[in-house]
Amino acid sequence: MSALFSPFKLRDLTLPNRIVVSPMCQYSAVDGKATEWHMVHLGTMALSGAGMLCIEATAVEAIGRITPGDLGLYDDATEAALKPVLAAIRKHSKIAVTMQLAHAGRKASSHAPWDGGQQVALNEGGWVAQAPSPVPQKPGELPPQEIDAAGLVRIRDAFVATAKRADRLGIDALELHGAHGYLLHEFLSPISNHRTDAYGGSLENRMRFPLEVFDAVRAAFPASKPVGFRVSASDWVDGGWNVEQTIVLANELKKRGVDWIDVSSGGVSPLQKIAIGPGYQVPFAEAVKKATGLPIFAVGLITEPQQAEDIISSGKADFVALARGILYDPRWPWHAAAELGATVEAPPQYWRSQPSTQKALFGDTTFGGR
Template identity: 60%
Template sequence: MFSHLFQPIRLRQIVLDNRIMVSPMCQYSAVDGCATDWHLMHLGQFAVSGAGLLMVEMTDVEPRGRITPYCLGLYSDENERALQRVVDFCRHHGRARIGIQLAHAGRKASTLPPWEGRRRLMPEEGGWEPVAPSAVASGEGAPMPRALGLEEIEAIREAFVAATQRAARIGFDALELHCAHGYLLHQFLSPLSNRRTDRYGGTLENRMRFPLEVFAAMRAVWPEDRPLGVRVSATDWAEGGWDLPDTLEFAHALKALGCDWIDVSSGGLVKNQHIKTYPGYQVPFAEAVRHATGLITVAIGMITEPRHAEAIIAQGQADLVALARGMLYDPRWAWHAAAELGASVYYPNQYLRCRPWVRNDTFAEREAARG
């Protein structure tokens, strides 16, 4: 049986074994921005999972850009050494290509983790002042951020550059810029959160300016042979907010700057959204970006069934599918999908004996699995 999901794909000089991405998932388990043994376990299991691309969670470019005090960072030598350890471990044992998502939380910073209610962390508790394009809260009861000055905006751009250089030294295969889910760069894009009257606010062109500046600065220092993509929220799901036509304009501008893929999500900017969700509810956005721009796109959102993922790729709706909660629930999702679709996928030698026999196994592989 031929499977589109399990066909390789090239991103610049990086070839992925298949079209399955382990989506970046915040773990809230870092110490002063440094990866811990939790990350060694969490990412290590996905490195041997058979997925083509493993993306490290949202990693912040400065301390005040963290959502919580326990978020991963890449702004210090200690952060870099800790991540290097994890990446080396994953490479030694696994086959997945490894990428990292760089971000800044903006006005969504200084909170407690989800299992502690996401309550705002006050300065006297070790919290800090959130910053944003404008002094606009994300909803009733949300903290009021401080509007960034022009010099601060420039400094944040340079923080993205410095983190990109650290990621290159670590040896990541791919890099993703987070412009979605209501974090800082999304806050610049949306008219609901950006009320600036200078060159970074007002028109769509002005609101896109800072995210595009950040992307261009990152692309300039990121190795030419390695891909750099962007995650976007295709719509704010809110009246008067960022929407799909805006996303298409942004995607065209990113393509002109050398963007290699668009990872298409939605929402996250404002509170109390009413979104009708169902398996694949965001896939039409990825399809629209793909058809309008010709860019490689990643579909995400409640994709849990192998045949659904296969259909998304086969029908040209997206080029890759990203799984988050589905992977947490079943870290061997790629193995099970390959078995269902009659495809081949990577197994580490130590686990070959659990591999179901499929028609294209070689005799040697079957004997190794039999032990």
């Protein structure tokens, strides 16, 4: 029995395997609204054979978008635009659909990566970003506006409103984005959080707002549906957020009923020095797993089926979340199942694609025809 293809239960949601399609920004929405691209992209990912598909970072308010092309779920129009996408997925796939709720904080108002990724000037359609402190992401950028007490309430309530919209759309689970230098991570990291009130300074204070957001979302989303949290386990900068603080945060989230921790790293500073290699973030996942006992998603240059199998079977993590690798090979779970002697879900239209040496790849299926 392959560990990678064994089931796992998160509250009332049972996943057939441990492969997750990571949330991957597509920068292809219009005024926050999903487009035909999302139908094609998410449809492709939904037929991958993974156990869970996580929709890209979805902004909870318009000024919380990274780019003008970011997906949002903050009004009736953005909610309506996602309905046909999800309907198509549900018609043709049994995959669990999760949504990552996000706010870009000081990294908002940026160009898409293929347009350089730099801050969009106000006279070019950009907007003033908001953040824990008026500290720009990069030298020379327009500083963000420091979020005041009313702003904290507004943003927390925006996360709640988006969670309720996601439930109405039939989303199976949520993940809060507390990584990669976006708003919740900005509160956590001393690099970006210079506040002197109850939301800055000590570790307890820096965790306060992300935990308040989690508590509010968890209370607003059905108890039967899981809610996870993505972290950057290290800023990769001296004096920044680190794995020890991540473990403290994860244990606080555990007290509050978090269902998984998705362990990534980096993103809060251009000064980061990341040692990249195969599975380079897995040790962070393993450390959080060992210290908390929570279900853990491992990410970062996990590209080979046996590599993924070893991560799960050794107990370093409970899931592997794939991003670039599954974009490059949207049938990665099929190929992994074939290599590991497992079965995978596939639509009947594709059953004839089984290699002659892998007759049971899609389970007990038959295909007639003339």
